[in-house]
Amino acid sequence: MDKKKYSKLLLMAALIAMAVVIFIALMFSSTLLWNNKKADLTSSQRYGLSQSTKKIIKDIKQPINVSIYMSKDLDSNYPELGLHAQNLLRMLEKMQVLSNGKISINLKNPEPYSPTEYEAKGADIRAFPDAQNTHNMYFGAVFSSGEGQRYVIPYFSVQRQNYLEYDVDRILAKLNKTDKKNVGVISFGGNITDWQIFKKIEQDYRVMFLNNEIPFIPQNINTLIVYNPQFVSNNFTFALDQYIMRGGNLILFIDPYAEVVAEKYPYIKKNKNMLLPLLKNWGISMDEQKIVADEQLSRTEYQTALSREVNPTYINLSSKNMNIPTFIGEGWPLISFRSAGNLKVEPQEKTLPQAIFFTSPQGKLIDANVVKYLNIDDMNNALPKAAQQYNMSYWICGTFKSFFEESIWNDINLKKELPPFLSSSIKPAQILIVADSDFIADDVWNLSGYQKEAVVYDQIPSNNNADFILSAIDFMNGNKELSEIRVKYLINQDKNIAEQIYEQTFQQHEEEYKEKEQEVLQLRKDLADFQEKLKSKDVGMSLLKIQELDDFNRKQQKIVEDIKALNYKIQQKSGQALNKIIFMNILFIPFIIILMTYILVKIYIYRKKQKNIRIINE
Template sequence: MKKLMVSSAGLVLIALAFLAFNLLSSLTLSGARLDLTEQKLYTISEGTEKILAELDSPIELSFFYSDTATRNLPALRNYATRVEEMLKAYQREAGDKIVLKVIDPEPFSADEDKAAEFGLQGIPLQQGGDQVYFGLAATNALGDKQVIPFFALDQEAFLEYELSRLIQNLATPNRPVVGVLSGLQINGGFDMAARQPTAPWMVMEEVRQLFQIESLKRDVDQIPDDVSVLLLVHPKNLPEQTLYAIDQFVLRGGKLLAFVDPFSEADKQGDIPGEVAIDKASNLEPLFKAWGLRMLPDKVLGDGSYAMTVTLGQGQRAVNHAAWLSLPKDALDQDDISTAGLENLTVATAGILEPLEGAKTRFIPLIRSSQYAMPFEVNRFGMLSNPESLIRDLEPTGERYTIAARVSGPAQSAYPEGIEGRKDGLKDAETINVIVVADTDMLTDRMWVQVQDFFGQRIPQPWADNAGFAINALDNLAGSEALISVRSRGRFSRPFVVVEALQREAGARFRQQEDALQTRLQETEQQLAALQQKDDPQALELTPEQQAAVQQFLQEKLKIRKELRDVRYQLNADIEALGRTLKLSNIVLIPLVLTLGVLALWLWRRRKHG
């Protein structure tokens, strides 16, 4: 009885202690979080901390969320909780510099009118039903306003970046000026084939949210003084006066991000269907030479390891394109702020950059190929119809080629004597800061993003980090590093690197055998068709010799098809074996280890107390 009383009292004490702990933790530890995710998705980054620490005046955040109307939408409610927790974390970090208001704009209320006045996007749950609000409005002491119209669920990975960008835009209303000079229709134009206007490239929409854009003409003779960063995209056949203007801009301390290309597939000017493509190259050869680098002339990079899988046409099989590359983290410099943290970049018919011997500048590769790469002649891509031929002809050199590089250090002018009418320019500089990328196609929408129309709002759904790289580079060159570190956390894809390696190894092992069998199969089918075709329409039957030959060819055809199936099966055999191993580990081995561990602990405790 005494033991029972002691046991009962113990249970009561445990229950009271549990209640007291929950009460105390809810009052004192409401902001405590333990983030066990690999990239600390639920923890404010150092970049955000820096942005908040530099706030000079208060910023008011009004989070409009229709809590009552979304009771039956668990996915939206979970995301809303995440947004509110993140906003409270910002408020805790910034102290009195962030004023947070959480508002439930009920139908026909003054709060709903206020949300609409801010320009937030109300989404109807059903025809004629109430509007659901899930957005953020922010204002600073000067009355400037920034809004996130609606937090799209598929953009959750970019939540911290969007919030930090909004706050930084309010904290520093005067955004850096980016001068844009392009030989492509990056700001929208007119499609002559479709006879309709084209939308601006989504990368420019992203850039415009962070920077003030100033468009420059291709014959500009001086870069304006208010330009912080000069963005060149496909600077094709620029006149000497423009090259000199760029030269002088860089020498006087201006920052440059240049996208050049040996074969720009986005360059459609002068294309005639069915004919060899016109010159699609762009270069800054005289400037590059002065800065200590060059782009290999008339060469396109091919890479068997990073080749993208493309479909030849509707209903046709997928093949690897050795000149369209999907570049993983291993191809990116993780020590440079412009590429650190990015997961994947894609390029198409990119060029190759290399430093010049004896150059005084520092050449730092930012994006590189694998060792299974080689240069192809550029004229091969004018009428390329089957990318498979690139893989078959690929002979890796073992060298890792540079696609993008940072160039810095002392440099001379490309025009030491000046140009006609301008002889008093700068001759040299103690240091320059330039980033060069040997591809322009990576900026096109098709290479990194799917754009959807969401109630009149263009919503980007990125599947590669191309825009992130461009913005990181511009941010870095403009001198802002805090937001870059936040943006680099934007994507959290987890590719099956072991499976991809097995696929590459299997492809290398069996591709030649598969091609040989395909050739034999085509030859057999041609011989069979020729034998079955009768020149004499009166001959209704085959001779015994012909029948025997037909039978032999049919058997040969079946044999080859069986061998081909076996080869294609072997392509996935290693991957299936890996899958079986993982299933065995998850279903049998891990539970068995846990069970044995529990039994061992139980036996140890029993022996200890026995």
């Protein structure tokens, strides 16, 4: 290569290197300038900070330090965690900008066997193995305030990414407050101390488990949770009455059928809710023999041909079935009930009751014994035709008159120790009543299950039941900003396209399907009646009866086959619909467009050539 060419090549290389350096410098500075000012261009505003977050950050009074322990090679080992980390850092940067420097972020890399790793371990950050299982990795954070308060998220789980803003918001709000209020818990449904919801409440409040024979509710209990009051003593009724008279905050879970308790204590055949007279005094009533059912809102599972099990008493509520004006019931994406009762509230002179959760207008009442002792088919069969909207939860605020005319304690010494008897409220009380005690049971809302070492950040909620209860406690204790924090779904929770197509196809055959299901149910009922008759002494077994029994079985088999065929047809049809979409988008439409454009271009070229030839000829 001659010298001139070589020098020109060198010049070119230098130019390219210079361009790369300029590019890096420009990009780095633009990232520093604009990366934390991201616009959220999604229809559900998934990535922006919510109004409650902005409010909490603006209210921060003292400096808050966030130390994030994040291993350097997190994204190369676990790409999902890397993406989660990116979202976390972006969110914290936005918060930092909004806080006018009150939030400082300190990013630390706990390299294996380095002092930072020991620091992370000391701060309770949880270690997890890398993809090759050669060394420990970390992804957690420590939030600390100037006053020495400290909260730790030991591990940012991907499964909890919808709760990212929620968790950070709650910690920031707590760091801004110094006092921790007391929440008392009284259970009549066995030991519930290890339930995950109390771990969640314990993060923000002091949880105190009280004996259900307690003669009075201590004055320092800011909110009282009463779980499944059955066989309630007169002492407790009196204590609760007086607690409300003193302006207490009560969250009450009553139930016509507590499934969790029934599983624990199957020998208790009949529950007796002796708190109902007291509730009636407050204007609240619930029929213990009736359970709310709603076919429209019940969980539907498509499994095999005959296992489209719809339990009408397992109800999932979306925001449509929540009362928007009551802010504690507003904005929850999913609330679940299991065999809830129907609440009726008659407004008293000085109370303000508000229904929070209710069924669709297609709600029905079903006998509690049918739900307790019969199967789902029978349950569906026993549903009445009359439908209306039923309320499953109420919020009542106001003053009441005592259920008792005088103190039940005659012992003078005890009387001296107890606060004086009140015949009417001296302060307005707040009562949240949920007609389903399974509402807070672990397996109703928490997918992660029970683990002794688990912390609140390991919980994987399947619905917002626990979030709602915590929000209600916040509201009752005057933490309005905390009660307004809502979970933000980064992942779309709706059905995917295949499921939607299946549902659309199923809807075309729904009538036919339901008819067949009804036929099976009717046939089963007839068969059961017939077998009952056979068992009775009056009707003996004869050849005719055996033939009749055979007929029943044959008919049943035929309908089952029909349902299977129908299910297969629906699956085939939805499969065909998917194939049609693929065919239309891969082959048909694009190639029609290409072909048409090709023909148009060719005509244009031909005409242009003809025009040129004509001009040349002329």
